Amino acid sequence: MKGYFFIVLTLLIATVSCEKEVVVKLAEGEITGKLNYKLTDDTGKGLSGLKVYIYNPGSKQDPNSPIDSAITSSVGEVNFTDLLPNNYQLRTDSINLNNNDYSVDEYVQITAGIERKKTTKVTDFSGTLIIRLLSYETRTPIQDQGVVAFPVNKIHVTSDNIADVVKSSTLKGLTDKNGYVSLKVPANQIFDFIVHHKIYGNYGWGFGSYQVAKGKTLNITLYSSFL
Known part of the structure; x- marks a missing residue:
């Protein structure tokens, strides 16, 4: 050779x-x-x-x-x-x-x-948000409710546009019987959440600011009193 x-x-x-x-x-x-x-x-x-x-x-x-x-x-x-x-x-x-x-x-x-x-x-270049939705009054899981993550630096949610934000988002899911939903989101961006009834709406938002690093998982608990 x-x-x-x-x-x-x-x-x-x-x-x-x-x-x-x-x-x-x-x-x-x-x-x-x-x-x-x-x-x-x-x-x-x-x-x-x-x-x-x-x-x-x-x-x-x-x-x-x-x-x-x-x-x-x-x-x-x-x-x-x-x-x-x-x-x-x-x-x-x-x-x-x-x-x-x-x-x-x-x-x-x-x-x-x-x-x-x-x-x-x-x-x-994404991370995972594992969100649990609980009742504010009873601290019990809320099932079959929609959770939407939105980037706060890009989207300003108001009562006028919230329905459109929910409709157009790809970062959303429904909670399971234990109140959990998992969302894969772009890494190192700040997100807030919209919680809504899957049929009737009843939108709520303003749950805080969260971000996750690439390949990491962040566990979050949200409390809702209007569903």
């Missing part, structure tokens, strides 16, 4: 998400690495026209300023080259999917002589 060069491909598939990484060995003697980064939707389709920023937290310059940025191509990819070995931070502007806003913020390790190809599903 002497005299031949080999390209070693290592495929790493995460077991808890749709993130995928491929590592390609470059020519011998390279002192920098490369990054091919792809953003996809729930179906795996690449998302075009998104701005991706790359940061070097160990830079002597302002670590809060990106060292480079790029717009994703028609297949959702950007490429960064001539990267010295380091753990780089990747961030995006707000990305709207399924009527919800997501923000990508993650780290990628770059190694000299290696091209890293990483695919990330945007909606993986």
